[in-house]
Amino acid sequence: MKVIVDMDVCKDHGQCVFSAPEVFQINENGRLVYEAEPDESLRDAVEEAADVCPLQAITIEG
Amino acid sequence: MTRRILIAGASMGGLRAAERLRASGFMGEIVAVGDETHMPYNRPPLSKEALASEVTHEAVAFRLRPAVADVTWRLGVPIASADLSAGAVRLADGAELAYDGLVVATGMRPRRLPTPGPARGRHVVRTLEDARALRGELGPDARVLVIGAGFIGCEVAATARLLGADVTVVAPEAVPMRRPLGDDLGAALQRRHEERGVRFLLGRTVAAFLGEDRITGAELSDGTRLDADVVVEAVGSASNTEWLGGNDLDLSDGVLCDNALRVEGRAGVVAVGDVARFPNPRYDGVARRVEHWSIPTDTAKRAAVTLLSDLGLCACDETPFAPLPTFWSDQYDLRIQSFGAPALGAGDIRVLEGDLDGEVVVGYHDGGALVGVVLIGLPTAVVRYRAELMRAPVAA
Numbered sequence: 001m002k003v004i005v006d007m008d009v010c011k012d013h014g015q016c017v018f019s020a021p022e023v024f025q026i027n028e029n030g031r032l033v034y035e036a037e038p039d040e041s042l043r044d045a046v047e048e049a050a051d052v053c054p055l056q057a058i059t060i061e062g
Numbered sequence: 063m064t065r066r067i068l069i070a071g072a073s074m075g076g077l078r079a080a081e082r083l084r085a086s087g088f089m090g091e092i093v094a095v096g097d098e099t100h101m102p103y104n105r106p107p108l109s110k111e112a113l114a115s116e117v118t119h120e121a122v123a124f125r126l127r128p129a130v131a132d133v134t135w136r137l138g139v140p141i142a143s144a145d146l147s148a149g150a151v152r153l154a155d156g157a158e159l160a161y162d163g164l165v166v167a168t169g170m171r172p173r174r175l176p177t178p179g180p181a182r183g184r185h186v187v188r189t190l191e192d193a194r195a196l197r198g199e200l201g202p203d204a205r206v207l208v209i210g211a212g213f214i215g216c217e218v219a220a221t222a223r224l225l226g227a228d229v230t231v232v233a234p235e236a237v238p239m240r241r242p243l244g245d246d247l248g249a250a251l252q253r254r255h256e257e258r259g260v261r262f263l264l265g266r267t268v269a270a271f272l273g274e275d276r277i278t279g280a281e282l283s284d285g286t287r288l289d290a291d292v293v294v295e296a297v298g299s300a301s302n303t304e305w306l307g308g309n310d311l312d313l314s315d316g317v318l319c320d321n322a323l324r325v326e327g328r329a330g331v332v333a334v335g336d337v338a339r340f341p342n343p344r345y346d347g348v349a350r351r352v353e354h355w356s357i358p359t360d361t362a363k364r365a366a367v368t369l370l371s372d373l374g375l376c377a378c379d380e381t382p383f384a385p386l387p388t389f390w391s392d393q394y395d396l397r398i399q400s401f402g403a404p405a406l407g408a409g410d411i412r413v414l415e416g417d418l419d420g421e422v423v424v425g426y427h428d429g430g431a432l433v434g435v436v437l438i439g440l441p442t443a444v445v446r447y448r449a450e451l452m453r454a455p456v457a458a
Binding site for chain 1: 078081085104106107111122124125127355356359388390392397399440441442444445448
């Protein structure tokens with residue numbers, strides 16, 4: 001599974017962080033950082049993170 | 063025999079319901095009926111980013127998970143009526159559809175003002191077409207009158223200002239976004255808008271729209287006359303539940319549900335999204351509709367399980383359904399984020415961090431307990447405060 005966040009679209013709301021904290025984090029500068037190739041066991045959480053993104057900036061491949 | 067679940071409504075709630083039905087193991091037929099012609103799309107950008115650029119379906123369409131590829135979408139046709147005893151709905155085009163399970167996800171529509179005057183130049187913002195029509199009239203020369211100072215009204219005001227329009231907001235309340243933010247934060251946000259050139263005429267309503275075949279202005283309740291080319295009515299919404307009439311349901315405000323999202327007393331019928339009025343044991347247990355971003359996703363998850371257990375297709379979830387409502391609003395470069403139920407803590411509002419004219423965290427308390435948090439900026443504090451709200455015990 002590959003996660004791609006369109007950082008031109010992302011506005012750092014952090015909603016994804018609540019769904020999949022293992023994959024998405026807000027860093028000390030308030031910007032989103034994420035693990036681009038999370039473990040398959042996290043798929044449900046990542047799918048939910050993509051769903052709840054206010055800007056729908058998260059794409060999942062594979 | 064293949065069972066059929068009918069989803070009434072093809073917006074975010076309907077899509078999330080279809081996804082959760084599949085995720086919960088439903089292998090039967092899913093038919094989603096929607097009155098708009100579009101596949102489900104994301105509405106919040108319609109008063110923000112999308113309104114500021116070209117409004118296209120592509121820009122706001124929800125991605126479709128492979129799991130819902132076999133859902134039948136009947137779009138562009140409203141549901142005329144339902145007979146819950148018979149398990150069937152009739153569409154506006156005359157077609158009848160029988161179902162084994164029903165998901166009510168018909169959402170809301172904008173309330174319109176009964177104010178007399180010409181109709182041309184008057185807008186609402188709910189659908190893609192609404193946003194497109196409004197976008198076509200917004201420009202640097204437009205004189206825009208926004209009626210209503212809630213979140214949608216203030217977002218449209220901000221977007222119109224960014225596009226260079228002359229913007230006036232008229233509303234009956236004393237400060238914008240007063241419910242649920244409270245007087246102090248509402249007033250602080252009003253100052254931010256005023257610094258950017260938005261004019262507020264509060265404590266009054268519109269008595270009449272002026273003009274012959276299209277809007278040229280408005281006369282307010284205090285006699286003030288304003289010139290305007292474009293009017294945006296942002297005065298709340300009404301539930302799309304008329305089609306459920308005649309089934310002996312409580313439709314006084316959305317559709318009344320139990321805590322598991324089952325439409326009261328009706329096995330095999332659930333509701334999802336802002337049309338669902340359900341009790342939340344995280345708070346006082348009073349049934350309420352919640353028009354927040356997180357609600358379609360959260361309610362769909364639980365409603366799918368409830369429906370499938372009613373149909374004998376999965377085990378019931380006995381844990382209390384206690385979602386933490388969440389929404390955000392972007393106005394200019396301001397990020398406003400809300401968690402929990404600020405409106406329930408309106409009697410005890412405290413600044414927890416920062417200051418009202420900069421980045422700030424405001425806490426809303428009930429009986430001394432934190433029940434809601436609103437943040438302006440301070441992105442690094444978001445996770446912490448949300449976690450604190452989630453930690454509060456929920457009554458079983």
